[in-house]
Amino acid sequence: MATIPRDLPRLAHPLEPLSADEIAQAVRLVRQRPELSQRLRFFNVSLHEPPKERVLALAPGETLEREAFVAVLDNASGQTYEAVVSLSRGEITSWKHLPGVQPPMLVEEFIDCGEAVKANPEWQEAMRKRGITDFSLVMIEPWSAGEYGLADDPKGVRLTRALTWVRRHPTDNGYARPVDGVIAFVDLNTLQVLRVDDYGVVPLPPEDGNYLPETVGPLRTDLKPLEIYQPEGPSFQLEGHELRWQKWRLRIGFTPREGLVLYTVSYNDQGQERPILYRASICDMVVPYGDPRPMYFFRNAFDIGEFGIGLMANSLELGCDCLGEIRYLDAVVPRASGDPLTIKNAICIHEEDYGILWKHYDWRLNHAEVRRSRRLVISFIATVGNYEYGFYWYFYQDGTIQLEVKLTGVVSNGAEPLGASPPWGSMIAPGLYAPIHQHFFNARLDMMVDGLNNSVYEVNTVADPPGPDNPHRNAFRAVSTLLARESEAQRVINPFSARYWKVVNPNKTNRLGQPVAYKLVPGENVLPFAAPDASVIQRAGFMTKHLWVTRYDPAEKSAAGDYPNQHPGGAGLPKYVQADRELENTDVVLWYTFGAHHVVRTEDWPVMPVSTIGFTLKPLNFFDRNPALDVPPPRRHCTPGRADGDGCH
Numbered sequence: 001m002a003t004i005p006r007d008l009p010r011l012a013h014p015l016e017p018l019s020a021d022e023i024a025q026a027v028r029l030v031r032q033r034p035e036l037s038q039r040l041r042f043f044n045v046s047l048h049e050p051p052k053e054r055v056l057a058l059a060p061g062e063t064l065e066r067e068a069f070v071a072v073l074d075n076a077s078g079q080t081y082e083a084v085v086s087l088s089r090g091e092i093t094s095w096k097h098l099p100g101v102q103p104p105m106l107v108e109e110f111i112d113c114g115e116a117v118k119a120n121p122e123w124q125e126a127m128r129k130r131g132i133t134d135f136s137l138v139m140i141e142p143w144s145a146g147e148y149g150l151a152d153d154p155k156g157v158r159l160t161r162a163l164t165w166v167r168r169h170p171t172d173n174g175y176a177r178p179v180d181g182v183i184a185f186v187d188l189n190t191l192q193v194l195r196v197d198d199y200g201v202v203p204l205p206p207e208d209g210n211y212l213p214e215t216v217g218p219l220r221t222d223l224k225p226l227e228i229y230q231p232e233g234p235s236f237q238l239e240g241h242e243l244r245w246q247k248w249r250l251r252i253g254f255t256p257r258e259g260l261v262l263y264t265v266s267y268n269d270q271g272q273e274r275p276i277l278y279r280a281s282i283c284d285m286v287v288p289y290g291d292p293r294p295m296y297f298f299r300n301a302f303d304i305g306e307f308g309i310g311l312m313a314n315s316l317e318l319g320c321d322c323l324g325e326i327r328y329l330d331a332v333v334p335r336a337s338g339d340p341l342t343i344k345n346a347i348c349i350h351e352e353d354y355g356i357l358w359k360h361y362d363w364r365l366n367h368a369e370v371r372r373s374r375r376l377v378i379s380f381i382a383t384v385g386n387y388e389y390g391f392y393w394y395f396y397q398d399g400t401i402q403l404e405v406k407l408t409g410v411v412s413n414g415a416e417p418l419g420a421s422p423p424w425g426s427m428i429a430p431g432l433y434a435p436i437h438q439h440f441f442n443a444r445l446d447m448m449v450d451g452l453n454n455s456v457y458e459v460n461t462v463a464d465p466p467g468p469d470n471p472h473r474n475a476f477r478a479v480s481t482l483l484a485r486e487s488e489a490q491r492v493i494n495p496f497s498a499r500y501w502k503v504v505n506p507n508k509t510n511r512l513g514q515p516v517a518y519k520l521v522p523g524e525n526v527l528p529f530a531a532p533d534a535s536v537i538q539r540a541g542f543m544t545k546h547l548w549v550t551r552y553d554p555a556e557k558s559a560a561g562d563y564p565n566q567h568p569g570g571a572g573l574p575k576y577v578q579a580d581r582e583l584e585n586t587d588v589v590l591w592y593t594f595g596a597h598h599v600v601r602t603e604d605w606p607v608m609p610v611s612t613i614g615f616t617l618k619p620l621n622f623f624d625r626n627p628a629l630d631v632p633p634p635r636r637h638c639t640p641g642r643a644d645g646d647g648c649h
């Protein structure tokens with residue numbers, strides 16, 4: 001029986017992510033299982049979270065048994081296993097064989113797959129037909145295969161559909177030249193190329209798509225320095241993974257699948273620690289493309305469930321877009337071999353000035369009061385092949401929490417003959433085509449507004465009917481409707497009724513006797529366009545509704561199910577809600593789907609300016625008054641009433 005390495009902190013908080021030593025210890029124990037070969041790919045080794053009742057009941061200085069969740073694919077047998085390992089006791093406490101599932105595809109598999117494709121004579125022949133002979137400049141991109149019920153799709157294998165792009169020279173933006181018409185089908189377990197489809201030669205787009213400073217022509221010269229200077233350091237304190245910032249307190253976690261996770265978010269209101277969220281993460285996403293042709297119809301990447309967005313987190317040592325006093329946290333994830341990999345500076349924490357927080361000018365007294373808004377930003381960025389996703393959680397001084405996804409990088413594309421212009425997308429450069437698509441995300445929000453038991457209401461604003469109570473026909477009001485059970489709690493946005501959803505604690509009231517609540521305010525959103533029986537709708541049923549509410553079950557973690565890769569559909573939220581559990585005054589989980597709709601523009605080429613999508617959680621009768629009254633005035637003197645004064649506005 002293995003022992004706990006001595007250098008582990010004795011009293012790690014039970015939600016502290018696994019250290020490199022803990023990952024190594026868990027992997028060592030799992031490797032000893034007799035049914036496993038030596039050809040293992042560890043796709044998840046992360047904290048096995050203890051029951052939340054136990055975490056919440058923890059006395060200061062106390063801790064719980066440390067456990068690791070280990071998930072591994074055996075390439076030799078094609079079988080997947082999940083284990084729970086007690087790190088404190090050095091033993092496997094739970095072992096599960098999961099027949100028929102396909103775990104996420106790993107970057108190590110991308111590399112092996114690329115080598116296998118490049119060595120395949122059929123694929124080589126297809127390249128030569130297109131004048132491509134230097135295979136060292138070729139980029140192979142294995143796309144998740146999906147499950148389309150096609151008769152000629154290879155069955156019972158760990159399948160990928162691999163596409164090809166080619167660079168003109170080693171530092172070229174390879175995505176400028178899609179090698180259209182060629183798809184290689186590869187079994188990632190055996191690394192066999194099963195089939196190469198060739199739909200015909202399309203010329204490579206003629207232009208480069210480079211964006212390095214030396215390639216874009218003269219750079220603009222009129223940018224003066226803008227420095228963010230925090231002479232006394234940041235206003236937050238980081239202790240391990242616990243973060244305190246003004247009245248906010250929370251814990252930061254990180255998993256290979258979801259990336260950033262927030263735990264136990266609370267706000268100190270006049271000396272009282274008031275919980276809001278137990279756990280929050282973006283638990284799933286999918287990118288359906290709208291082009292029905294053979295090169296495109298299967299592009300439906302589930303970047304979280306099929307690839308593990310935490311595994312693809314950037315090390316911000318290579319470049320960070322944040323200004324000011326920044327603190328970083330490393331993320332420790334498994335390599336496919338099981339060896340721990342430390343992604344240096346994966347999580348960025350910093351503060352931003354965010355314009356005005358509140359203001360009033362009393363024109364009778366000629367007196368202005370204004371406060372500047374400061375927000376705390378916790379972020380990470382992941383690169384999924386061609387695309388970048390930045391995930392930004394914001395905390396504000398007025399109790400608001402916001403999540404913003406920043407989409408950037410290079411759009412997925414294909415080549416078209418010069419003069420062609422297919423209706424399912426946009427021409428973005430000569431001979432270069434980008435299909436229309438959408439990016440759907442799902443935020444899993446395990447709420448605990450002032451306690452574990454909450455109720456969820458939909459609020460719509462409606463006009464009163466004309467009548468004796470509405471003689472001027474101006475009346476309108478906000479009407480709350482309880483979402484009493486899971487079958488009722490599957491909703492879509494309605495901007496015309498100013499629809500929002502509120503999470504109420506019916507057991508706690510503010511000083512006016514109103515139940516305290518937080519509301520989920522949708523941002524820009526959209527629904528999918530694929531037909532109800534389309535494969536992607538079956539596999540990502542979560543995107544057909546913007547709001548889902550479920551009764552808390554620790555096993556329900558993923559909007560599209562635990563293993564979406566090659567899954568035929570029905571998993572995740574549509575399955576979770578089948579029990580139609582009651583929701584009133586219980587431990588509820590909100591699942592919010594938000595979709596970015598992308599009709600690609602020429603301006604999105606060759607690298608896309610950031611586009612954002614997200615949502616907001618706002619206190620609703622949670623505080624007795626504006627909680628940000630105690631933010632001190634700006635230190636610089638402001639001339640009363642002069643908006644053009646000295647820069648304090």
Ligand code: NI
Nearest residue numbers: 407437439598
């Ligand atoms: Ni897009």
